Amino acid sequence: LVFESLGERLEGVFKRFRGQGKLTEENVGEGLREVRLALLEADVNFKVVKDFVDRVREKSLGQEVMKSLTPGQQVVKIVHEELVGLLGGSTTELDLRGKTPAGIMMVGLQGSGKTTSAGKIALWLRREKKMKPYLVPADVYRPAAIDQLTKLAGQIGVPVYPSTPDMNPVDICADALSRAREEGCNVILYDTAGRLHIDEPLMEELSRIKDKCAPAEILFVADAMTGQDAVNVAKSFDERLDISGVVLTKMDGDARGGAALSIKSVTGKAVKFVGLGEALSEMEVFHPDRIASRILGMGDVMTLIEKAQTTIDEDEAKALQDKMREASFNFEDFRVQMRRLKKLGSLEGLLKLIPGMGKLSQQLGGLNMPEKELGRVEAMIDSMTRDERRRPELLNKSRKARIAKGSGATVAEVEQLCANFTQMRAMMQNMMGGGKKGKKGLPAM
Numbered sequence: 001l002v003f004e005s006l007g008e009r010l011e012g013v014f015k016r017f018r019g020q021g022k023l024t025e026e027n028v029g030e031g032l033r034e035v036r037l038a039l040l041e042a043d044v045n046f047k048v049v050k051d052f053v054d055r056v057r058e059k060s061l062g063q064e065v066m067k068s069l070t071p072g073q074q075v076v077k078i079v080h081e082e083l084v085g086l087l088g089g090s091t092t093e094l095d096l097r098g099k100t101p102a103g104i105m106m107v108g109l110q111g112s113g114k115t116t117s118a119g120k121i122a123l124w125l126r127r128e129k130k131m132k133p134y135l136v137p138a139d140v141y142r143p144a145a146i147d148q149l150t151k152l153a154g155q156i157g158v159p160v161y162p163s164t165p166d167m168n169p170v171d172i173c174a175d176a177l178s179r180a181r182e183e184g185c186n187v188i189l190y191d192t193a194g195r196l197h198i199d200e201p202l203m204e205e206l207s208r209i210k211d212k213c214a215p216a217e218i219l220f221v222a223d224a225m226t227g228q229d230a231v232n233v234a235k236s237f238d239e240r241l242d243i244s245g246v247v248l249t250k251m252d253g254d255a256r257g258g259a260a261l262s263i264k265s266v267t268g269k270a271v272k273f274v275g276l277g278e279a280l281s282e283m284e285v286f287h288p289d290r291i292a293s294r295i296l297g298m299g300d301v302m303t304l305i306e307k308a309q310t311t312i313d314e315d316e317a318k319a320l321q322d323k324m325r326e327a328s329f330n331f332e333d334f335r336v337q338m339r340r341l342k343k344l345g346s347l348e349g350l351l352k353l354i355p356g357m358g359k360l361s362q363q364l365g366g367l368n369m370p371e372k373e374l375g376r377v378e379a380m381i382d383s384m385t386r387d388e389r390r391r392p393e394l395l396n397k398s399r400k401a402r403i404a405k406g407s408g409a410t411v412a413e414v415e416q417l418c419a420n421f422t423q424m425r426a427m428m429q430n431m432m433g434g435g436k437k438g439k440k441g442l443p444a445m
């Protein structure tokens with residue numbers, strides 16, 4: 001299983017932070033020694049590990065920490081963020097804009113999975129992007145390579161260039177490009193030759209193909225199981241060809257994940273796809289955030305992260321509390337919270353995240369709205385003008401009628417919403433100990 005051992009190691013580290021009152025230089029230092037070992041054991045590049053640990057230390061001891069989380073949760077959150085960064089940040093899609101057909105050149109060492117990945121990507125482009133791919137076998141040195149890709153093309157029903165071993169690879173690619181255009185294909189995949197090691201004649205050939213065909217993407221295909229070797233080879237290919245991304249194959253057999261965790265930091269180029277098996281469907285787009293969550297996804301670690309991420313930040317919570325106390329909480333605020341609530345699942349869940357609101361959420365049990373109801377409420381609030389949302393007291397009979405009409409609700413429903421809102425606001429104000437000084441009672445609606 002991918003990243004299994006790393007995940008287990010990290011979970012052990014996080015457990016140690018539980019029950020600790022606060023993050024200190026000492027306990028962070030101890031925890032990070034373990035994180036460092038775990039990453040090195042996962043075969044992550046040592047320089048990458050050092051930078052990673054330094055950043056986590058800085059963030060853990062710095063000001064970016066949220067007081068509403070426990071020390072363990074803080075560390076998990078920071079490690080998660082940094083892992084996402086290591087893996088490349090956000091998902092990097094293929095960029096096939098520009099000339100048609102768009103070219104994708106597959107490069108890499110022999111046996112890395114180029115031919116298989118060319119077939120997988122062709123299938124993916126057809127299924128997911130509704131594109132018309134064209135496949136080009138350009139490895140004339142290993143005769144079986146041409147057969148292999150031709151067979152794959154047949155399996156997925158994609159046209160393939162009739163290469164023969166006596167042809168020149170650069171000519172093949174150039175001619176295939178015009179064929180693909182004639183056949184109305186909008187994406188063309190070149191499966192180039194590989195060698196056991198990097199050698200100059202191969203690099204020369206690859207750069208000539210690049211110059212001639214100007215592909216939109218040059219994808220370096222790497223066998224994840226070769227760990228740091230894959231990273232080093234990627235670096236050499238990038239220096240020579242300026243690759244646009246990486247396909248990491250055989251992740252299904254790699255429990256360590258060192259290549260995935262180092263390649264972006266070392267080469268600056270993102271992993272775009274991962275191969276997870278021999279079959280043509282066994283490929284996925286590489287999503288750094290999902291992978292990071294998967295690494296940390298053992299036990300209850302995931303829940304912690306989710307909670308940390310949905311926790312309202314402290315300034316916002318403070319502003320909200322003030323508004324509640326002064327009963328100036330309006331429909332605008334309500335809508336913001338409602339949208340958040342949709343993600344969270346329930347009003348109760350939301351209120352629990354606001355400090356001091358736990359009790360209120362129990363009292364509001366009856367206000368728990370199901371998903372569908374929320375949609376209707378949101379439609380009504382959307383139909384209000386900005387002024388009305390900010391000053392609910394403006395809502396008179398004719399305005400309510402207009403809102404009902406605009407949102408497809410009945411006037412009674414709008415009345416009900418306003419009544420509920422007033423009630424909720426009163427309860428909030430009560431809970432927050434407001435209303436003693438200042439305005440008495442509630443503004444009429």
Ligand code: GDP
Pocket residue numbers: 108109110111112113114115116117194248249250251252253274275276277278282
């Ligand atoms: P090429 O020489 O770079 O074209 O490599 P191939 O595409 O011929 O792949 C070499 C071997 O690796 C073949 O046996 C493939 O079936 C296998 N392979 C390729 N990708 C994956 C993958 O993601 N997972 C697994 N388990 N095997 C793979």
